[in-house]
Amino acid sequence: MVWSAQALVAFCGFYVAKVDARLFNQASQVVLVRDGDRTILTMSNDFRGEPKEFAMVVPVPSVLRRDQIQVSDRDLLEHVDAYSAPRLVEYFDPNPCQAPRGRGAGAAGGGGGGGRGGGAAPAAENSLGVKIEAQYTVGEYDILILSAVESTGLETWLRQNGYRIPRGAADVLASYIMQNMKFFVARVNLEQQSRLGFTSLRPIRVEFDSPKFMLPIRLGMVNADGPQELLVYTVTRQGRVETTNYRTVKLPTGMDIPPFVRGRFGEFYKAMFSEQAKRAENRAVFTEYAWDMGFCDPCAANPLSPDELRKLGVFWLADTPAAGPRGQLAAPRQQVFLTRLHVRYDNAHFPEDLVFQQTADRQNYQGRYVLRYPWNGGDSCAAAVTYRQGLPARYEREAQQLADLTGWNIGDIRRWNTDDIRRRMGIAELVR
């Protein structure tokens, strides 16, 4: 049986409130599809406020055309998340008196979907040095592509137009202006939203050609209330993606941990991530998954279908992909490699934007944690006696492992473990 963790989620632009609402910019997910110099960026977030309060500013390398902007599908992001999520696997010890048997593993499914957009409007100029390079309505969003000559002009313009810019934004905007970057500004068109009937905000997808393989995170820290969570899924042709200006660390994986964690996997994973981030002095980017999209083992969710990959912007797939063998879970081999990176960032530890590189590393990696249930049978052969004698040491080993991973108190773990073992043994007695 397979369980996937609750998404620990966060974002690269910043939310700016149109009214004086307190916004908690906490969790964003970004899919970066990249091959050569072409980037297709899908941005999603867990914004939970009033849609009219939502706005987003993202630096982009060029003025985007209408056809380079799309509204994507939340299901698609959820599928990527489910496919790559850290997973818990369970094994049941066999009867030591019999020959060794196999193990159990299962799979859960994911969904697909589609997205589309609306019209466009001409450019306008402004005395503050801000120029509306392009203006589009795409799906439920009104989108502006702005260029500016200086940051205070841009900040003033945004304020005058009803965007509440956090203090300090101008400082961050300035360096992007100097690099001749444009600003992608999106807010919700309430009329369109009610017409389309979407209640939650759908992800926005933009594409552009640029040698820069990076993600601007600095704006996201301007109005941040504490560290933020960001999940970056990169989809590339060749291999694993890592950051070049921060250390990229694979999370510990493959450990045996006590079976009681089954009921609190989300809690376990959050604690483990915090502990590992702390050990890396909060300066590392963590790899949670790096896998050839052609398959998975075990599968937290099926790999994305070629159709879903195209919706994410994977443009190098063959037009008519060869179908895989009937009944096989795997999508056809298409040279699609997924890397899932998890960053918890703040200003003090992540002073510059994330810069990535694609490596030639095609070794598959997944965050996978193992629960081994002891055999509870009543046989009394010599092997069973030895097996039972070995159990306390194994429980202790698993408890120590868990304490080391999460920083949890070992005494608490032993107590929870004992309670869990007693409960399971009681059930086993009842069954017998």
Added chain:
Amino acid sequence: MATRGTTGSAFRRLTADPRHYQIAILGGLLVYGLAALDFDITGVRAAATLVTALLTQALCSTLWKTRFDPRSALISGLSLCLLLRTNSMKWVVVAAVVTIASKFILRFRGKHIFNPTNFGIVAMMLATGEVWVSPGQWGNFAFFGFLMACLGGVVVNRAARSDVTIAFIVAYMALVFGRSIYLYEPMTIPIHRLESGALLLFTFFMISDPRTTPDSRAGRMIFAALVAWGAWHITFRMFRTNGLLWALALAAITVPVIDWLLPGSRYNWSRPDIGHSPAAPDHLGHEGGTPNETEALGAYLTRNRSHGLVRPGSGRLLRLLRS
């Protein structure tokens, strides 16, 4: 007394050559990287790199009829372990062979053109697409940067050619800070970029290699500035990774020209100096030194025959300018 004398002379022998320090420090960094920073290399691969490097050195020494000296091969091998990453054992071995063989094959006037490790990595990246370098693997721990700088400083000072390191880092810092000031970036950004372990390793252990940098001090200044500008341009203007390695490989091609314009004496590991043109070539024939010394003497004599003996700091560049 006799024991103390023996120990003392063994210690002197050990400290006489700066490469012993380099080997110790690079080895220490490798152990630290494997143990504390989860470097993406296994002990087996590291061992394979080192053994291949040494075997290649032994083989090439036989073929080129020079004395086998494991020290430079060990340094190259350790540097490869610290930098080069690949999924395949095949490329580990090929990289080590290419690195060491380049020293013997790619020569100009008795001097190898490329820093061997630099050449090995760049050639493998260009030719195979199956290897990579992880510049982020060191993280940005300030104390670690400081430690590496100190340790590296020891090495280059002993190598008596710390000028190239200093010139490079000053030029590179000026460019990185200059760009951030121009872009109104907060100073935390350039500081973060300079705290990089990869930059320190490059600065103190790779560009400082006295056998592949220009012979004269003025030449080394030009060379260092060239590498700094190239690395900066590749990283911050072209937005490509590993700007340092590409820039060094490209700049290495200019070294013969720089040496021709600004000649100086060839570096000798056992007699470190800053590269003055000597009054007489007596020290170049030092017995028991590296095999290159005889070639260095030959190159020196050839130069003097065709161009006349020149004083340090002067040279063909001045005469070219005058004419």
